[in-house]
Amino acid sequence: MSPGDGNDDDLYGGTGQTRTRLPDGGQGDVYGGAARRPARSSSRSLITVVGVVVLLIAAIAFANRGGDESSSGGSDSKKPGASATAPTGTKPVASGFAHDKQGAQSAAANYAVALVSADILKPDRRTEIVRQLFVSEKVSGLEAKFDKAYSTDFLSRLGLDTNGNAPAGQTYVSRTVPVGTRTTAYSDGAATAEVWCTGAFGTAGESTKNPVTNDWFTMTLKLRWTDGDWKVESFSQKDGPSPVNGDNKISSADEIAKAVEQYGGFTYAR
Template identity: 95%
Template sequence: MSPGNDDDLYGGTGQTRTRLPDGGQGDVYGGAARRPARSSSRSLITVVGVVVLLIAAIAFANRGGDESSSGSGDGKKPGTSPTAPTGTKAVASGFAHDEQGAQSAAANYAVALVSADILKPDRRTEIVRQLFVPDKVAGLEAKFDKAYSAGFLSRLGLDANGNAPAGQTYVSRTVPVGTKTTAHSNGTATAEVWCTGAFGTAGESTKNPVTNDWFTMTLKLRWTDGDWKVESFSQKDGPSPVNGDNKISSADEIAKAVEQYGGFTYAR
């Protein structure tokens, strides 16, 4: 997201920070090379370009977000496993009806809303029906589908089903660092989730290598059908620590890590 853009998001993905390699062809992660300087104009142009695409899709999804929908939101009840290996479709549920339960729900939902699965039509429908209050579901499904069109996905280097080309792996993995509630009552809550994550495409020919980002999500929750559900959410940059001068891993190492290390859901 662009700095200072705090508009409500009713179906966005995580921001994807990207940069083109400074060298020639081959492994864009640079093997043992160090991270390129952030001041590079070429890197900045690439970052802005991809972020603009994501902001445009999010803005489109937000149009009329407050309008009620007649959709029933009858989705399959999500699983309750606290962790799940990559490929297992799990979103936690059954959170306590208190302030701590709202924070747990917000952390779990942040992971799902800024995931690679949100770009996949089949998984996106399931996620929306699991996470959002029923009166938002039908309208949001249509807005998500329009926002993440085949044309938009193509500009991210993905096919119409949200998959990367053969030999590449698309990554969108979010890690909550902390949570807090800014408002809470018996039936509603607002929780903020400070997050970091890894975003981009791992592959030798990618122009969007995997990098990390820091952002804060604000989720407005409503107690519905015995659980906390999302009414709306927004996202802003930071707080961001100083970047370490870490050795950059190869594309193959990143892809294998995504395949071998399962993602987490979180509880406070």
């Protein structure tokens, strides 16, 4: 359910199209050891596609349901860190979004990247992200729900420790890239924006059971204009649209890990 929102049709648990599966005991076997994803038509491909992102988004869905608790805090004016995004060292624009449709789309794209990032798995960064992105009355409840969703057991299924870090010699990857945005509803004080995304998710390293793969999904964010910026009230996610897989040469785990280190992830789009 949407936190504090009466219209739940397009949110988690509403249409049946969003991912609401929580991780189960058999999830660890789906990653296999294949270095190359076959065409989407095979059952193995379908399992691979829903691998890491299902776990990650399922936890987000769990945290996002029923978050109607209130909090007097959460008005931190800081935005998600962007220290690795610009080779020049200049931080990209990540606050002060325009009070119009394009500003709402910009905020939604920025927030989608943060909500499906490796940082969301790290307790300290997760707290910061939640307080920065969400309207203040949702913060307290969502912090608790995110913490419960990203439990020690959940992190261990991704091969991560309690701080969300990969083992020595491995690199956990969760990079989301907005492909396009649109607003489906807009008023002076509220907006609903959809962000079509792709991304790379998994663990790069030798003997990993969770190889880096890619996925396509659309995130819907309900935003409110408050304190001079757009903030998130609720969000949901569904599969696709997904293009046909290209016959791309698969890079080694070492190449993927080096790419993550060498290319900073974006925290802002549009």
